[in-house]
Amino acid sequence: MDHRRADTLGTVSATPRFRFAPSPTGYLHVGNARAALFNWLEARRIGGEFLLRIEDTDRERSSSDLTENILESMRWLGLDWDGDIVHQAEHLDAHVDGARSLLAAGQAYWCDCTPEDVDGRRTDKSASGYDGHCRDRDIAEGPTTALRFRAPDEGTISFDDLIRGDVTFDVATIEDFVLLRSSGLPVFLLSNAMDDASMGITHVVRGEDHVNGTPKYLLLRDALDLGRPDVFAHLPMLVNESRKKLSKRRDSVAVGDFRERGYLPQAMRNYLALLGWGPKDDVEIRPIAEIIERFRLEDVNPAPAFFDEKKLEHFNAEYVRALSTDEFIDAVTPFLDQPAATLEPIRQMAPALQQRVRLLPDAEPMVDFLHLDQPVRDDASWEKVMVKNVDTARQMLAAALEAFGEVDWDHEALHACLLAVGEANGLKLGKAQAPIRVAVTGRTVGPPLFESLEVLGRDATLGRMRAALDALP
RNA sequence: GCCCCCAUCGUCCAGCGGCCUAGGACGCCUGCCUUUCACGCAGGUAACACGGGUUCGAAUCCCGUUGGGGGUGCCA
Numbered sequence: 001m002d003h004r005r006a007d008t009l010g011t012v013s014a015t016p017r018f019r020f021a022p023s024p025t026g027y028l029h030v031g032n033a034r035a036a037l038f039n040w041l042e043a044r045r046i047g048g049e050f051l052l053r054i055e056d057t058d059r060e061r062s063s064s065d066l067t068e069n070i071l072e073s074m075r076w077l078g079l080d081w082d083g084d085i086v087h088q089a090e091h092l093d094a095h096v097d098g099a100r101s102l103l104a105a106g107q108a109y110w111c112d113c114t115p116e117d118v119d120g121r122r123t124d125k126s127a128s129g130y131d132g133h134c135r136d137r138d139i140a141e142g143p144t145t146a147l148r149f150r151a152p153d154e155g156t157i158s159f160d161d162l163i164r165g166d167v168t169f170d171v172a173t174i175e176d177f178v179l180l181r182s183s184g185l186p187v188f189l190l191s192n193a194m195d196d197a198s199m200g201i202t203h204v205v206r207g208e209d210h211v212n213g214t215p216k217y218l219l220l221r222d223a224l225d226l227g228r229p230d231v232f233a234h235l236p237m238l239v240n241e242s243r244k245k246l247s248k249r250r251d252s253v254a255v256g257d258f259r260e261r262g263y264l265p266q267a268m269r270n271y272l273a274l275l276g277w278g279p280k281d282d283v284e285i286r287p288i289a290e291i292i293e294r295f296r297l298e299d300v301n302p303a304p305a306f307f308d309e310k311k312l313e314h315f316n317a318e319y320v321r322a323l324s325t326d327e328f329i330d331a332v333t334p335f336l337d338q339p340a341a342t343l344e345p346i347r348q349m350a351p352a353l354q355q356r357v358r359l360l361p362d363a364e365p366m367v368d369f370l371h372l373d374q375p376v377r378d379d380a381s382w383e384k385v386m387v388k389n390v391d392t393a394r395q396m397l398a399a400a401l402e403a404f405g406e407v408d409w410d411h412e413a414l415h416a417c418l419l420a421v422g423e424a425n426g427l428k429l430g431k432a433q434a435p436i437r438v439a440v441t442g443r444t445v446g447p448p449l450f451e452s453l454e455v456l457g458r459d460a461t462l463g464r465m466r467a468a469l470d471a472l473p
Numbered sequence: 474g475c476c477c478c479c480a481u482c483g484u485c486c487a488g489c490g491g492c493c494u495a496g497g498a499c500g501c502c503u504g505c506c507u508u509u510c511a512c513g514c515a516g517g518u519a520a521c522a523c524g525g526g527u528u529c530g531a532a533u534c535c536c537g538u539u540g541g542g543g544g545u546g547c548c549a
Binding site: 021022023025055057058060061062111113114115129146147148161164167168169170173174175177178179180181182183185187188189191192207208209210211212213214215234236237239243244245271274275276277278279280281282283284285301302303304305306307308310311312313314315317321352355356357358366415418419428429430432433434437443444445446447448449450 | 475476477478479480484485486487488496497498499500507508509510511512541542543544545546547548549
């Protein structure tokens with residue numbers, strides 16, 4: 001608030017000011033998150049402010065639940081904003097006043113054309129948009145009239161884009177666009193331009209899809225005598241496999257979904273920073289402080305980037321492994337389906353799990369044998385170890401059953417014991433342990449066997465081995 | 474159609490006129506390590522879209538072609 005007041009009073013702040021301005025008409029998706037992140041990175045690097053504005057002027061499509069979801073995702077990613085959140089809807093009156101001042105100055109006029117009218121009049125296929133039909137008809141305001149901006153007829157308008165260089169438009173291609181709808185509500189462009197000015201935004205950093213709206217934005221700022229931002233930077237779009245702009249409809253890209261699927265925020269944030277930008281030293285995975293230090297808007301690649309979940313997953317695995325044991329346990333627990341009784345054993349196995357988990361939900365199937373009465377039998381594993389090699393399985397299960405009855409119940413003793421049993425049967429440990437593993441955990445793969453047996457306990461282990469022996473073909 | 478933008482391995486990024494025989498990462502493939510898996514380690518695969526210039530010299534600069542993306546609402 002106070003920053004807005006200060007600017008209204010004409011105080012020009014020397015502090016660079018960035019903003020992220022999502023509209024709460026959907027969840028925060030990775031494309032928006034990347035735009036927010038790039039604003040945040042640059043703001044943090046140069047000691048600027050990062051403001052948040054919720055563009056909720058479309059009442060029909062906006063919802064406060066969606067706003068909360070966006071904020072939640074921002075917090076999760078660690079993108080902290082400065083000052084109070086600005087809700088655009090609260091400034092609607094000012095925007096309407098702005099539009100009316102243009103009307104008073106002769107820079108806007110009322111129009112009662114319907115979209116059908118406009119389309120119908122179009123003879124030249126190369127023309128687009130509104131044809132200026134009502135420009136001089138001097139129509140009075142009415143229930144079906146929209147207020148249109150009187151765009152200049154000739155000249156060019158350009159701006160310097162930090163990422164794209166000089167971008168120039170011929171104003172002849174700019175139509176007389178709508179400022180106020182017939183409902184009386186201001187359109188995005190007006191609200192956006194006026195709010196950026198009232199908030200004292202110096203750096204406008206947003207998606208490439210806004211490039212074409214920029215000349216209109218500038219025309220409005222000039223007409224309203226609001227000055228211009230110091231810097232524009234239009235970020236490349238994030239695209240899907242078919243190289244189309246990521247859409248919330250087509251692509252499942254909500255940040256919240258990634259969280260639910262077991263991604264760590266640090267991994268997501270680090271990966272997102274590398275979409276359209278890369279550090280000169282080629283070190284991709286690094287602390288956010290180092291990214292902030294190296295990030296530069298002017299180094300952002302202008303071409304669209306594909307969001308590669310495979311690579312994100314790799315980043316996640318790296319970040320999972322970098323966690324302390326306690327952090328890992330905290331992170332993984334919500335993804336486990338375990339009773340309180342097995343939490344302690346899982347704690348013991350945590351380092352082994354941590355090494356193998358790529359996404360947090362990967363952990364559960366590695367430890368489900370601990371709390372299930374019977375392990376989940378993986379058919380392929382059973383077939384391979386217990387059916388195709390039934391003789392070996394029978395031999396090992398019987399011999400180990402006997403040996404395990406006496407052995408000290410810790411992983412080292414178990415290891416030595418099974419090694420000896422295997423050798424007695426002419427088998428290397430790799431082969432010898434397979435039937436035991438499948439009998440106890442149901443699968444050929446999983447965390448280290450002897451540690452698993454140790455936490456499972458002697459009774460349960462022997463019980464499962466007997467059951468497996470009985471089930472052999 | 475018109476307007477704006479873009480173009481290095483399959484993908485992401487490095488490269489800003491000579492260090493390029495084009496580097497790193499993901500993916501994929503080999504091998505090693507090993508109690509399975511995973512990790513780790515050692516290798517391999519694979520790109521400057523095309524055509525003209527400029528220059529002693531071009532992935533790097535310019536022009537064109539082709540290809541791709543974005544925009545083109547009384548959505549944001």
